[in-house]
Amino acid sequence: MADTDEAAIHLPSHDFATHIDTDLSDETQDFRMLSNLSFLTDTSQATLPKRGEKDFEPNPTLYQADILDASRQAMHNALAHPRLHHPKNQIIGIYAPDGPAPPRSVATPKKLDTITEDDPLSTKNTADTEETPSQTTTGPVTGVHPDSCVYVPNPKGQYFKNMGRADRWNRVWLLPEEALYLLERGSLDIRWPLSETGCEDDGETDDPGIPMSLQAAYACFIGRGGLTVDRFSVYSGLRRLGYTLIRAPGWYDGVEEETEDRELTKCQGPGLAGIYGRFMKWLHSSRTTAVGPVAGLGIHRSYNDIYRKLSIIPFHDPMAPPSQPSQTKLPFRVVFYVYKPSTPFRKTAPPPPDFRVAVVNARTQTTVPTLAQLGTLLESTPLDPPKGEKMERMLYMRLRHGYRSVVLAIVDQGVVSYLRVADAAFGKEKLYNRVAPIGNKKGAHPRPKPKGR
Amino acid sequence: MTSQSNSIPMPASDAAAVTAKSESTKKNASQSRPGRSSRPNYRHLHRFSLPLSVHPLPPLIPHNPLSIVSVLLSYLTYFIAPPQHEVYSAYFDSDTSSIHVTDAMAIRALWEMGFFGKGSLSRSEPSWLEREKKRRGLLGGVTSEEVTRQRRTERRELKLERARMEKLAIEQRLKAEAAAREASDTSIDQPSLLPSVTGVTNGTLPITEKFSLRKAKEAKLFESQRSVAQTEGENAPDTPDNSPPNGGKTVRFSPVVQAKEFVSGSTVAHAPDLVVDGRGAEDEPLLDNEEHLQLSNEEAFFLVYGLGALQIFDGRRNTVLSPPSLLSLFCQHSRFPPPGTSADLETDDSFMISYVVYHHFRSLGWVVRSGVKFGVDYLLYNRGPVFSHAEFAVVVIPSFEHPHWSETEERKARCASKQARSWWWLHCVNRVQAQVKKSLVVCYVEVPPPVEDSSFSSEDIGALLARYTVREMLIRRWVPNRTRD
Numbered sequence: 001m002a003d004t005d006e007a008a009i010h011l012p013s014h015d016f017a018t019h020i021d022t023d024l025s026d027e028t029q030d031f032r033m034l035s036n037l038s039f040l041t042d043t044s045q046a047t048l049p050k051r052g053e054k055d056f057e058p059n060p061t062l063y064q065a066d067i068l069d070a071s072r073q074a075m076h077n078a079l080a081h082p083r084l085h086h087p088k089n090q091i092i093g094i095y096a097p098d099g100p101a102p103p104r105s106v107a108t109p110k111k112l113d114t115i116t117e118d119d120p121l122s123t124k125n126t127a128d129t130e131e132t133p134s135q136t137t138t139g140p141v142t143g144v145h146p147d148s149c150v151y152v153p154n155p156k157g158q159y160f161k162n163m164g165r166a167d168r169w170n171r172v173w174l175l176p177e178e179a180l181y182l183l184e185r186g187s188l189d190i191r192w193p194l195s196e197t198g199c200e201d202d203g204e205t206d207d208p209g210i211p212m213s214l215q216a217a218y219a220c221f222i223g224r225g226g227l228t229v230d231r232f233s234v235y236s237g238l239r240r241l242g243y244t245l246i247r248a249p250g251w252y253d254g255v256e257e258e259t260e261d262r263e264l265t266k267c268q269g270p271g272l273a274g275i276y277g278r279f280m281k282w283l284h285s286s287r288t289t290a291v292g293p294v295a296g297l298g299i300h301r302s303y304n305d306i307y308r309k310l311s312i313i314p315f316h317d318p319m320a321p322p323s324q325p326s327q328t329k330l331p332f333r334v335v336f337y338v339y340k341p342s343t344p345f346r347k348t349a350p351p352p353p354d355f356r357v358a359v360v361n362a363r364t365q366t367t368v369p370t371l372a373q374l375g376t377l378l379e380s381t382p383l384d385p386p387k388g389e390k391m392e393r394m395l396y397m398r399l400r401h402g403y404r405s406v407v408l409a410i411v412d413q414g415v416v417s418y419l420r421v422a423d424a425a426f427g428k429e430k431l432y433n434r435v436a437p438i439g440n441k442k443g444a445h446p447r448p449k450p451k452g453r
Numbered sequence: 454m455t456s457q458s459n460s461i462p463m464p465a466s467d468a469a470a471v472t473a474k475s476e477s478t479k480k481n482a483s484q485s486r487p488g489r490s491s492r493p494n495y496r497h498l499h500r501f502s503l504p505l506s507v508h509p510l511p512p513l514i515p516h517n518p519l520s521i522v523s524v525l526l527s528y529l530t531y532f533i534a535p536p537q538h539e540v541y542s543a544y545f546d547s548d549t550s551s552i553h554v555t556d557a558m559a560i561r562a563l564w565e566m567g568f569f570g571k572g573s574l575s576r577s578e579p580s581w582l583e584r585e586k587k588r589r590g591l592l593g594g595v596t597s598e599e600v601t602r603q604r605r606t607e608r609r610e611l612k613l614e615r616a617r618m619e620k621l622a623i624e625q626r627l628k629a630e631a632a633a634r635e636a637s638d639t640s641i642d643q644p645s646l647l648p649s650v651t652g653v654t655n656g657t658l659p660i661t662e663k664f665s666l667r668k669a670k671e672a673k674l675f676e677s678q679r680s681v682a683q684t685e686g687e688n689a690p691d692t693p694d695n696s697p698p699n700g701g702k703t704v705r706f707s708p709v710v711q712a713k714e715f716v717s718g719s720t721v722a723h724a725p726d727l728v729v730d731g732r733g734a735e736d737e738p739l740l741d742n743e744e745h746l747q748l749s750n751e752e753a754f755f756l757v758y759g760l761g762a763l764q765i766f767d768g769r770r771n772t773v774l775s776p777p778s779l780l781s782l783f784c785q786h787s788r789f790p791p792p793g794t795s796a797d798l799e800t801d802d803s804f805m806i807s808y809v810v811y812h813h814f815r816s817l818g819w820v821v822r823s824g825v826k827f828g829v830d831y832l833l834y835n836r837g838p839v840f841s842h843a844e845f846a847v848v849v850i851p852s853f854e855h856p857h858w859s860e861t862e863e864r865k866a867r868c869a870s871k872q873a874r875s876w877w878w879l880h881c882v883n884r885v886q887a888q889v890k891k892s893l894v895v896c897y898v899e900v901p902p903p904v905e906d907s908s909f910s911s912e913d914i915g916a917l918l919a920r921y922t923v924r925e926m927l928i929r930r931w932v933p934n935r936t937r938d
Contacts, residue, residue: 362876423925
């Protein structure tokens with residue numbers, strides 16, 4: 001898993017090509033495309049360049065050597081391209097090691113007042129935030145996550161559309177992973193607080209203090225508020241791809257999870273079909289199942305009858321309400337809610353997530369989850385049965401979609417691999433009830449005929 | 454409700470089918486001209502999804518009193534002359550711990566109705582006799598193995614051709630470069646030959662002379678088709694597989710296809726029927742069928758216990774094994790070396806677990822076959838392997854949630870080792886399935902604790918099986934790059 005891609009091994013240019021993490025569908029890139037990227041030349045044409053063909057063997061032609069050279073040159077050009085940070089766009093954050101606190105000018109005299117007068121506001125806020133009320137109100141600054149440790153006094157730019165939380169003094173507080181991510185990509189400049197650097201006597205000056213190094217930021221932020229390296233690598237990886245991530249309630253160890261689907265599942269019992277099935281099962285008494293044949297000895301009227309008689313193995317019904325609410329245990333727990341870039345996202349009222357991600361360290365949890373672990377993890381996600389006209393028609397698609405789904409991010413020493421686990425109920429899809437497609441060739445009928453009618 | 458009645462091509466009447474079949478054999482015998490290879494009518498051949506005969510009642514139409522009469526009449530006929538229930542026989546071979554079927558009729562029936570077992574000398578369908586006859590020049594037509602072999606040789610040839618072309622291109626370029634070097638000794642530079650940084654990347658790479666495998670294949674196909682057209686009527690069984698590249702399944706299971714026969718009333722115009730082979734051995738006294746059908750233990754137990762369509766004799770072939778004794782026999786043989794006969798039936802026996810999964814998917818209508826070629830436990834086919842590729846690959850993992858399994862430390866460790874799979878294993882299996890375009894299904898089987906009184910367990914198999922629970926999880930790689938929209 002952690003090894004280099006097999007394709008890359010065959011590539012002649014293993015000087016740098018193999019060492020760079022190329023996530024573009026696991027292929028080694030032809031770096032000549034870099035020189036074609038629009039940001040290097042002009043911003044008017046925004047088309048993605050095509051990738052060239054790969055050579056798998058070195059051959060003595062000059063031509064190949066030249067391509068290699070060109071590729072290398074393009075790589076160097078891209079790396080040597082000056083990356084400018086315009087002072088106008090510079091965002092400066094200040095590290096607050098003690099968590100969210102009101103600004104110093106207002107903090108000391110009326111700290112108590114702020115809390116009391118903001119109390120109704122805070123409860124209203126928590127209704128639409130993802131945290132439980134106890135979490136949000138513990139912080140001295142309302143509306144801000146208590147784990148936040150960096151504040152941006154002068155927030156601007158597009159990053160704060162889906163990151164950070166503003167307090168009432170118009171400062172945006174960033175969670176450690178958000179701050180670290182922004183720092184890593186060079187969008188944020190974090191300064192040590194004046195209290196730490198010892199030049200406090202300046203008071204409220206414009207100069208915000210000493211810049212924090214990347215190493216110091218890692219040292220300060222990793223491990224803070226449940227942030228691990230694994231979680232951060234998942235966070236930053238998905239962020240870089242454009243996804244929006246927020247912490248799920250399962251991030252914290254001791255927190256009761258919200259069970260949004262409880263009422264939903266309760267009203268949906270086994271249904272008429274289930275009762276009918278149970279009745280039919282009861283009708284075909286266990287006389288024949290003791291020593292067989294299960295299908296019975298008499299005359300069979302249809303294959304469907306035989307199949308119905310044969311179904312004696314109980315299966316898990318995902319629509320059934322969970323017998324006992326069990327608690328998920330780390331690491332098999334949803335820690336991130338992930339939103340597609342296309343999903344409209346509001347910080348104050350996050351919509352239901354597109355994906356739920358649990359982060360697993362492959363070195364500490366070396367085995368694949370057991371049924372209990374996976375079952376409770378899936379039960380903590382809401383019921384999402386396949387629906388829609390297309391799903392009705394396509395059996396395979398329906399099965400693949402499943403009734404609940406969760407994404408496992410397996411982190412093996414920094415390499416993340418994602419697996420989507422779906423609760424497919426094969427038992428609910430009776431294949432024998434389906435219409436057999438007409439015609440000998442299946443290729444002629446890409447779409448199976450709709451059921452019934 | 455129409456879906457139900459439509460779901461399986463019901464035998465309008467068995468007798469009609471039988472006569473059609475015998476007619477087809479007659480026709481095959483008479484018109485022995487070598488025809489073009491085409492798919493047999495699988496829909497007709499495999500119209501019974503299980504090796505059991507069904508006798509549907511005539512439809513009851515309330516406003517038609519005659520229909521009531523016909524229903525009553527059919528009841529009466531069944532009462533007077535109950536239809537013969539076909540039970541095939543097989544024997545258990547303890548050396549290979551598998552079930553062998555040697556009767557040619559039973560082999561055909563078990564394969565055609567439900568795709569049970571595999572030929573001991575064939576890839577899946579028992580076709581050794583056909584291939585052998587073919588080899589000795591007694592028969593025309595192609596078997597599936599030959600088609601595959603031919604396809605492989607073709608592919609290898611194409612690859613060699615491609616390698617040759619590439620080598621040629623390199624040589625030409627070297628020559629051109631040498632010429633250019635000589636020229637550049639006199640002149641200063643030859644910028645046109647060198648790919649510039651920007652020039653190369655404009656999407657139109659100058660490596661257009663690269664040999665395309667597909668193009669070559671198409672060309673070859675065209676050529677061979679033309680040759681076939683020229684030599685129409687001559688024996689040309691080796692037409693390459695010219696099905697669409699991404700269309701239906703191109704693997705062939707047809708044993709004999711040299712004679713064409715048109716089934717009247719069939720929707721498919723070109724629907725050659727099959728010779729019922731295997732019995733063809735009688736025509737050739739010098740050629741005995743050396744092949745037998747080999748059933749896996751799960752398949753055999755399903756046929757015996759689930760359907761009652763098979764009876765299994767023990768190794769000495771004198772006693773029929775009853776389902777309970779068969780179950781304990783299989784459980785013993787699920788481990789190697791098999792423990793003594795005294796061993797009790799255990800609920801966490803690997804045969805029990807795999808049989809539960811097998812029975813579960815079979816009872817839903819899937820055709821379940823071994824998935825060992827893909828590194829999984831089972832493959833699920835919709836209707837059968839001749840119709841389409843398997844979409845789902847099933848891996849079975851036992852689960853020990855009951856408190857009984859965690860009572861003692863020793864038991865806990867044993868269960869943990871039984872259900873433990875590493876992430877590397879999972880990724881490995883998952884990537885292989887993605888490569889062969891199948892969806893990975895991890896099927897967890899909840900293993901019940903053993904029952905206290907031992908008399909219960911092997912007596913009532915149904916009750917024992919009903920204590921297991923299966924749950925399927927579909928596992929797929931999530932590629933964030935692709936789900937971004």
